[in-house]
Amino acid sequence: MRRRKKFYWAVVALAWLATAAAVAAQEISAGEANDPLMMPVFSDGRRGPLPAGLPEAEASRLQQPNPGTGVLTVALEAESLRGYVPSPEEIARLRPASGKVGIETVIGLDTRFRTYTRTYPARATALITFTGGWCTGWFNGPNTVVTAGHCVHSGGTGGSWRTNVRVWPGYDAGSAPYGSYAAKWLASVVGWVVNANEQYDYGVIKLNANAGNTVGWYGFWWQSASLTGLTAVIAGYPGDKTPVKSQWLSADEVRVTQANQVFYKNDTFGGMSGSAVWQDRPPGSSFCSNGPCAFAIHAYGLHGSSPHSTHNHGTRITQAVFNNLVFWKTSP
Secondary structure, eight states, X not given: OHHHHHHHHHHHHHHHHHHHHHHHHHHHHTTOTTOGGGOEEETTSOBOOOXXXXXXXXXXXXXXXXXXXXXXXXXXXXXXXXXXXXXXXXXXXXXXXXXXXXXXXXXXXXXXXXXXXXXXXXXXXXXXEETTEEEXXXXXXXXXXXXXXXXXXXXXXXXXXXXXXXXXETOBTTBOTTOOEEEEEEEEEHHHHTTOOXXXXXXXXXXXXXXXXXXXXXXXXXXXXXXXXXXXXXXXXOTTSSSTTOOEEEEEEEEEEOSSEEEEOOOOOTTOTTOEEEEEEOTTOSSSOSEEEEEEEEEEOBOSSTTTTTSEEEEEOOHHHXXXXXXXXXXX
C-alpha cells in the first residue's frame, strides 16, 4: 500500500511539473511575432502589415545604440523651429499622461537623481508634449521616438490620437538645447488602439527631421529567456520634481518577468510613461552592446493584484515588439 501511495504522489508531482513547464512555455511564447494584436496601426489611417523578422545581421545592425554627434547643425536648428512651438510657460502648465489604471509610484525611499541633458544618453531621452499633456520618449533611430501607447493614442475603440505632438530631445527645465520637432505620424498596435490592453501599451512618433543623428539613440533587444535580475535604469520627466520638466533617473533591477511585461521597483511618477527601461551593456554583449540598450518601455504604476500592485512596470520588448520597432524605424 505504501509503495502505491508513493507511486501515486510521484505521478502527481510529475504531472504538476509538466503543467508548470507548459505554463512557463506559454508565458514566454505569448509575445510571439504572429500575435494579431501586435498589428501596427498608424495615425494616418494605415494598418499593418504584421512585420516578419529580419535576417540576423540586418536586425543586429538596426538594434545597436548610437551616441550621435552632439552637434546641432544649422539645418536641424531651422527644422526645429517649424510649426507652432509652445513657450516654457505653456509646457510647465501641461499635465502628465498616465496609463488607464495604476499610479506611477515612488516605492519607499526616493532614489531618483537629476540628470543633465547635454550628454548621451540623456540627450536621446525626450520630453513629448501634446494638447493637454506630456510624456517621455526615447530615440531608437535618426527620426523615430519610442514611447508608451497611451502617449500617442488614448486607447480603445472610441479613443483618439494625440494632437499637436512635439518631441524635445534632452529638454531641461525650460531649456531645449537640441530644439523640438513636430510629429510626421504616430503609431501603435491593435492591442492598444482597439483593445486598450496594457500589455500592448507602446507606440512610436515619426519625425520629419533626423534629430537622432545629433542626440543619438538607444539600442534595443529582445530575448526569450527571463529578464529577472537584469539591471533596470529609467530616466524621464516626472511631474513631482522641480524644476518643472527636468529629467530624473532611477536604477533598480527586474524583479518579475511575464510574457509581455516586466516589473521593477524603480521610482517613477506621472510624466515618465514612455521612458526606456534599459541597461548599459558592454562591448561584446549578446544582442545589443556597447551602450544603453532598452528591453522594455515603462508605462504603469501600482494597481490590481501582485505583481502589478507592488511594482511599477512596463511593456516588454518581445520578438513581436522588436519587429514593430524595427519596422517603424525603417518606415518613411
